[in-house]
Amino acid sequence: MSIPFSHTATAVVDDDKLDGILQYVEFFLNGTQSLGTDTSVPFEAVIDHTHVSTAGTYMVHAEVVVDGGSERSVAAVFTAEFATRVGIASPTNGTSVVPPFSTNLVAGVDADHVVGAVTVTFFSGGDTLGVDNTPPYEITLDQTAFPVPGTYPLYAVLDDDFASSTSEISFLTVELLKALPFAEGFEGYAAGSDLDGQDPDGSHPWAATDVVVTNSPVWAGNRAAALTSERAVATQTFNDGQTDVWTDLYIQPVFASDDNASVTNLPGGSSFAFYVGTNGQVVAYNGTNKTPLAHVPLTEGQWVRFTVHSDHMTRTWNLYLNGNRAPIATDLGFFDIGAKAYTEFGVRGAGALRTPVDSITIDTNAPAMNAAGIGTVLYGR
Numbered sequence: 001m002s003i004p005f006s007h008t009a010t011a012v013v014d015d016d017k018l019d020g021i022l023q024y025v026e027f028f029l030n031g032t033q034s035l036g037t038d039t040s041v042p043f044e045a046v047i048d049h050t051h052v053s054t055a056g057t058y059m060v061h062a063e064v065v066v067d068g069g070s071e072r073s074v075a076a077v078f079t080a081e082f083a084t085r086v087g088i089a090s091p092t093n094g095t096s097v098v099p100p101f102s103t104n105l106v107a108g109v110d111a112d113h114v115v116g117a118v119t120v121t122f123f124s125g126g127d128t129l130g131v132d133n134t135p136p137y138e139i140t141l142d143q144t145a146f147p148v149p150g151t152y153p154l155y156a157v158l159d160d161d162f163a164s165s166t167s168e169i170s171f172l173t174v175e176l177l178k179a180l181p182f183a184e185g186f187e188g189y190a191a192g193s194d195l196d197g198q199d200p201d202g203s204h205p206w207a208a209t210d211v212v213v214t215n216s217p218v219w220a221g222n223r224a225a226a227l228t229s230e231r232a233v234a235t236q237t238f239n240d241g242q243t244d245v246w247t248d249l250y251i252q253p254v255f256a257s258d259d260n261a262s263v264t265n266l267p268g269g270s271s272f273a274f275y276v277g278t279n280g281q282v283v284a285y286n287g288t289n290k291t292p293l294a295h296v297p298l299t300e301g302q303w304v305r306f307t308v309h310s311d312h313m314t315r316t317w318n319l320y321l322n323g324n325r326a327p328i329a330t331d332l333g334f335f336d337i338g339a340k341a342y343t344e345f346g347v348r349g350a351g352a353l354r355t356p357v358d359s360i361t362i363d364t365n366a367p368a369m370n371a372a373g374i375g376t377v378l379y380g381r
Helices: none
Strands: 006-011 022-029 033-038 043-048 056-066 069-072 076-082 086-090 095-097 102-109 119-124 127-132 137-142 150-159 164-166 170-174 182-184 207-209 211-214 224-227 233-237 244-251 274-276 282-286 289-292 304-311 316-321 329-333 344-348 355-363
Touching: 006 022, 006 056, 022 043, 033 043, 086 150, 102 119, 102 127, 102 150, 127 137, 224 233, 244 344, 282 316, 282 329, 344 355
Parallel strands: 095 170
Antiparallel strands: 006 043, 022 033, 022 056, 056 069, 056 076, 086 102, 102 137, 119 127, 119 150, 150 164, 150 170, 182 355, 207 233, 211 224, 224 355, 233 344, 244 304, 244 355, 274 282, 282 289, 304 316, 316 329
16 A cells, blocks of 8 residues: 555454354554444444554454454455655656746646645755646746756655655756857967867857867968868757758868768768869769769868858758859758758868868858959940
8 A cells, every 4th residue: 555545444244153242343453553443334444644654564453342252353464655646747857958948847746645735846956946736736947947057956845734755856957058150260279279178159169079279271360170080070069949050161171082981971960961072073962962063173272161051941052162152052952851950060071181170150140252243344424
C-alpha cells in the first residue's frame, strides 16, 4: 500500500463455530493497536494514514468477542511505502530553452494519495518560483527567473493535511542566445592563439580545430584566422531561428579536387555548400548534385569575397562573387531540404597552404555590394 491510503479491513465470521453469542469484532494493528470494533455484518474497520504513517511491514488481525470470551483470527500482513505524490510533469527533465522564452512549469499530483487541501510550491534550488493550490498545479516561467545561461534544478513541494512531499529534481537548461547579426574580424585576439573558444561579443564562442589567429595575411585590420591542416574546421552555431540570412566573408580558398573528402562528406543538415575546384571554378551543391559555376577562374592564394543568400522558406540559395551585384548562381536547392533555420556556419579544410579567412558577417540584412556602374557622360546643348 502507498501512504497515505485508506483501506477497509474485513473479517469473515463463521457463526456455527462460535462458542457463544457474538458481541462484536475488534480489529488490531501490530497486535495491540485497536483499529475499532464492528457489531454487524460485514465486520469492517478502516485502516489509513492516521494509523500507518511510516513505511514498513504491518500486521492486522481481528478478534471475535462472544459472551464467553474472544477468539483471534489469523493475521494478515501488508507492506506500506510512501507514494510518489508529486513530480515535475513539464517541462521534461533535460529540456533546453533559448531566451526569450515562456513555458509552463507543471506538477503532476497523484490525487489518490492526497488528503484535504493541496498546495504546490515550485522551487529552483533555494529560490521560490511560485505557488498554486488548484489543479492543474502550474506556474509560468520565463527568462526573468533565469537571466543567466546555465542548467537549473526544478522541484515541487506538495503540502496537504497529511504531510509535505518533495518531488525529484528535474533540470532545465537555459542556453546562451547565439543570435544574428554576427560579425568577426578577429581583431581582439592574440596572433598565434588558437581560435577555439575565442568569442567576439560574449555570445558567439568559436568551436575550432587546427585554426589559429594570424597577423599575415589579412584582408582588413591586423588579424585573420588561418586553417592549418586538412582536418581544420571552424564553426559558429546560432539558435534564434532565422530563415532569411546573408553570409559574407573573405577567404583565400585552397582548391580541391572533386573526390576530396572535405567536399564529398558534408555535415548532415547543411543548407548550402560550395568549394573551388582545381581549375579555379566554384563548384556549388544544387541539392545533392555538384554544379560547376561559370565565372572568371579564381587564382589560388588570392583573396576572394563570397556572399551567400540562403532562404529557408523556399529551401534555395544564391551565391555572389567578389561583391558583384549579379549572382553567379541563383535558386540552388538546399543540400538538406529539412534545414528549417540557419543554425551553423562552418569552414573547413586546408592543404599544404594555409587557408586564411577574414571579415565574416552573417546577418538578416544584405551586405553592401559593389556600386552599380553609372558611367561618365559628356554632352552639350
